[in-house]
Amino acid sequence: MTVQLRAGRNSDLAGVGDLHFRSRADAYRDILRPSTLEFGGDGRLGEWWTERWKWEQPTHRLTVATNGDELIGFTYLGPSPDDVTELYAIHVDPAHIGTGVGRLLMADALPHLAPRAVLWVLPGNVRARRFYERAGWHPDGETRAEKMGDENVDHIRYSWPTTP
Template structure:
């Protein structure tokens, strides 16, 4: 298991590989993250019906399947999990070969703005580059202004692709962002 403190973002927070024992905490982070971030963007009945226990079971199934995705958690100095990210090879057709995709990134709602998301994204970027990927893509809700600003500050830009998904009977639009990866300059 790789554990690393990512300098410059969230002091004392360590980023490590997710373990099966983390599934319940990650599900809680994901569900509460959805409920806070997507309030007003996704029907409230859909968000209210999200169940951390069911989500934890899905996390366990996905983690045991080991299908090419990498799950990372952010751990505070007191060992409490404060964030989660998942990435792997890009699943979209028409994207240049060699691209990674950030499938998900969530931070406990009471810790948003503390640098945890930047720490997770920094680790995803570093690991993607080390794995030989030359770009990272992600999908973000079109109306999620806060998340879009977060990604844009990190160097991501919309690439023109849009799609929708169904949540609670509503069509929810998403836009795709991409960020080229470049190796560090040789000294």
């Protein structure tokens, strides 16, 4: 496998939405209700990403990971309401979990997150939390609840770097 990282393009957004849907369904299958996991299917997340990118492109950074013509991961980062940079998304195709794609995407994102950044993660997403902690992120005590589909979902905030 040869992984290439590049800036996301408008033509990637449908694939980003599809990958986001599959990645989320895989990561949250034992955490959220099945009806919640259905939210964004049938191309709806691709439409959502297309609309979001229209407005956020000047201030946000979308990076995609590809293997040939196959989209296998992406990151999305930009300004946070917390007046720092936020890693809004890092998703890897479930078939490529454990292959190093996530580590490449994180290594690419970290220089753009300085001097301080945050991300939000579901408390029960143990695999993601271990991944973030290995990359130097730590929970900072902040929490929030957010609507996902038909379910209120708790999140915990992680900060980077470990020293403010």
